[in-house]
Amino acid sequence: MRVHCLFMLVFLGSLAPAQDWQACKPEGDFSFNDVKAAVRRVMSYQIYSGWDEKTFNRSGDLVAVAVLKTLDDTEMASSEHAEDILLILRSAFECPGYCVAVADDRRPRMTLLLLEHLNVITGGKMQTDIEEAKRFILGQTSNASCQMEGVIYENGVPIRICTKG
Numbered sequence: 057m058r059v060h061c062l063f064m065l066v067f068l069g070s071l072a073p074a075q076d077w078q079a080c081k082p083e084g085d086f087s088f089n090d091v092k093a094a095v096r097r098v099m100s101y102q103i104y105s106g107w108d109e110k111t112f113n114r115s116g117d118l119v120a121v122a123v124l125k126t127l128d129d130t131e132m133a134s135s136e137h138a139e140d141i142l143l144i145l146r147s148a149f150e151c152p153g154y155c156v157a158v159a160d161d162r163r164p165r166m167t168l169l170l171l172e173h174l175n176v177i178t179g180g181k182m183q184t185d186i187e188e189a190k191r192f193i194l195g196q197t198s199n200a201s202c203q204m205e206g207v208i209y210e211n212g213v214p215i216r217i218c219t220k221g
Contacts, residue, residue: 088118088121088122090111091111091112091115091118091119091122092122092125092126094107094108094111094112094122095119095122095123095126095127095144096126098140098144099126099127099131099137099140102136102140104143109147112144112147112148112150113147113148113150113151113155113156114155114156114157115148115156115161116148116149116152116155116156116158116161116162116163116164117148117160117161117162117163117164117165117166117167118148118158118161119144119145119147119148119167120145120148120164120166120167120169120170121166123141123144123145123170124166124170127141129177132173132174132177132178133177133178135178135181135182138174138178138182138185139182139185141170141174142174142182142185142186142189145167145170145171145189145193146189146192146193148167149164149167149192149193149196149197150196151196152196152197162197163197164193164194164197167193168190168193171186171189171190171193174186
C-alpha cells in the first residue's frame with residue numbers, strides 16, 4: 057500500500073506543469089521575465105525608472121538577450137530605440153563586478169554581438185555611439201576582474217592600477 061501511494065505521489069507530481077526557466081530568479085535577483093518587462097517598458101513608454109535601472113544593473117549580459125527577445129530588427133533600427141538600447145546596455149554594465157550576481161552575466165558576450173548587430177541594422181549611422189558604448193562596456197568588465205584597483209598620478213597624468221586576484 058505504501059509503495060502504491062508513493063507511486064501515485066510521484067505520478068501526480070510529474071503531471072504538475074514544469075516551471076518556466078524564464079521565471080527563475082538567481083539568488084536575490086531578477087528573472088528573465090522581469091528584465092524583458094523592463095526593456096519593454098523603457099522602449100514603449102520612453103520612461104526609465106530607478107526600478108528599471110536596478111533591474112539592468114543587476115542583470116548584466118542577460119539584458120542583451122532580453123532586448124533581442126523583446127524587439128525586432130525594425131524596432132531596434134530606429135535611431136530613437138537604438139539610443140535607448142545603448143543606454144540600457146551601459147546601465148547593465150555600470151558595475152558588473154559588484155552588482156551582477158551571476159558570474160556568466162558579468163561578461164558581455166551577447167552584448168558585444170548585439171552591438172555589432174545594431175551597427176549593421178542601423179547602416180553604420182550610429183557607429184560612433186556604438187563604439188563608445190562598446191569601449192565603456194569593455195572597460196567596465198576589465199575593471200570587474202580587478203582584486204584591488206586605484207589611480208596614481210605620474211607627471212599629472214592619471215594611471216589606473218589593477219591587481220588581479
